[in-house]
Amino acid sequence: MVRLLDYHIAANKLRTTQIQNIKTETPTVKTFTFMDKLCAKAKPGQFLMLWVPGVDEIPLSILDVQKDGTVAVAVKRVGEATGALHNKQTGEIIGIRGPFGNGFTMKKGKVLMVAGGTGVFPLLFLSRKIKPKTARLVFIIGAKTREDLLFLDKIEKLCGRENVVASTEDGSYGIKCLASESLELLLCKERFDVIYTCGPELMMRKVLDSAEKHGTALEASLERLMRCAIGLCGSCVVGKYRVCRDGPVFNGQQLMEVRAEFGKSKRDFDGRKIPF
Numbered sequence: 240m241v242r243l244l245d246y247h248i249a250a251n252k253l254r255t256t257q258i259q260n261i262k263t264e265t266p267t268v269k270t271f272t273f274m275d276k277l278c279a280k281a282k283p284g285q286f287l288m289l290w291v292p293g294v295d296e297i298p299l300s301i302l303d304v305q306k307d308g309t310v311a312v313a314v315k316r317v318g319e320a321t322g323a324l325h326n327k328q329t330g331e332i333i334g335i336r337g338p339f340g341n342g343f344t345m346k347k348g349k350v351l352m353v354a355g356g357t358g359v360f361p362l363l364f365l366s367r368k369i370k371p372k373t374a375r376l377v378f379i380i381g382a383k384t385r386e387d388l389l390f391l392d393k394i395e396k397l398c399g400r401e402n403v404v405a406s407t408e409d410g411s412y413g414i415k416c417l418a419s420e421s422l423e424l425l426l427c428k429e430r431f432d433v434i435y436t437c438g439p440e441l442m443m444r445k446v447l448d449s450a451e452k453h454g455t456a457l458e459a460s461l462e463r464l465m466r467c468a469i470g471l472c473g474s475c476v477v478g479k480y481r482v483c484r485d486g487p488v489f490n491g492q493q494l495m496e497v498r499a500e501f502g503k504s505k506r507d508f509d510g511r512k513i514p515f
């Protein structure tokens with residue numbers, strides 16, 4: 240118990256580190272690598288808080304870790320902090336807290352990933368770890384346009400092209416439909432032991448409905464506003480859960496308990512409920 244408490248105290252302590260490498264993936268997404276011994280032990284689905292000095296601290300999923308302490312995160316430029324991070328150079332200082340949250344449970348058998356947009360980041364990390372344990376691994380990936388289908392080449396290399404179902408909303412690549420529609424079609428033809436999903440909450444709500452209909456186990460990683468990341472401030476609340484502390488990964492049963500909110504509304508920085 241004391242050891243666990245020590246671990247949580249250490250994880251929550253801000254460490255500074257230098258950006259080691261920056262890779263431009265698309266015009267709006269860059270991958271950053273840095274050294275951090277604690278986050279290098281993270282499980283797929285866990286996240287960290289990255290401090291951009293003088294700007295803000297933001298939650299990011301862990302994309303990959305190495306035994307030598309290297310950690311990677313992929314960041315989409317959407318606003319002030321992500322924009323400031325995109326402007327940084329190799330060697331500049333950032334701050335890290337974490338890893339936080341529970342992460343995915345590693346299930347065996349026939350596994351299906353359903354990723355939308357930046358939701359692909361934790362699912363790629365999970366796929367790398369889970370692949371040797373699976374009987375079959377199918378990856379459904381959806382995005383608005385071809386450019387938003389992130390890490391498609393890596394996913395195809397890992398899972399095999401025949402096991403990847405790509406879709407875009409504008410039809411610029413793959414099937415012209417939503418990832419949730421590809422999922423429903425596939426589940427009508429084939430049974431899977433578990434679905435892991437991450438992406439826009441409206442998409443994940445549809446994934447939950449399909450999983451329920453076909454009796455398939457589900458784990459979904461939720462994104463909510465986060466400040467403290469340790470269950471204190473209440474920014475990330477969904478029903479009775481705090482996403483930072485009780486999640487960010489929730490199973491189908493937990494999501495059914497909060498179905499009045501899940502995929503329906505979220506809270507803004509003032510705590511007000513706003514519909515999706």
Ligand SMILES: Cc1cc2nc3c(=O)[nH]c(=O)nc-3n(C[C@H](O)[C@H](O)[C@H](O)COP(=O)(O)OP(=O)(O)OC[C@H]3O[C@@H](n4cnc5c(N)ncnc54)[C@H](O)[C@@H]3O)c2cc1C
Nearest residue numbers: 286297298299300313314315318319320321462463464465
């Ligand atoms: C558990 C978790 C994991 C995440 N993983 C990734 C990831 O791997 N890669 C990635 O690019 N993004 C990820 N995000 C989203 C990322 O945290 C936000 O895009 C980022 O905080 C936006 O900061 P900003 O200052 O650039 O944008 P702002 O100017 O503050 O706002 C732009 C948009 O980002 C949203 N946003 C702002 N602050 C937060 C916050 N603290 N938490 C969630 N959303 C916010 C706002 O609703 C707004 O729509 C994750 C979020 C969570 C909760």
Ligand code: FES
Nearest residue numbers: 466468472473483
């Ligand atoms: S971010 Fe503060 S309680 Fe979750």
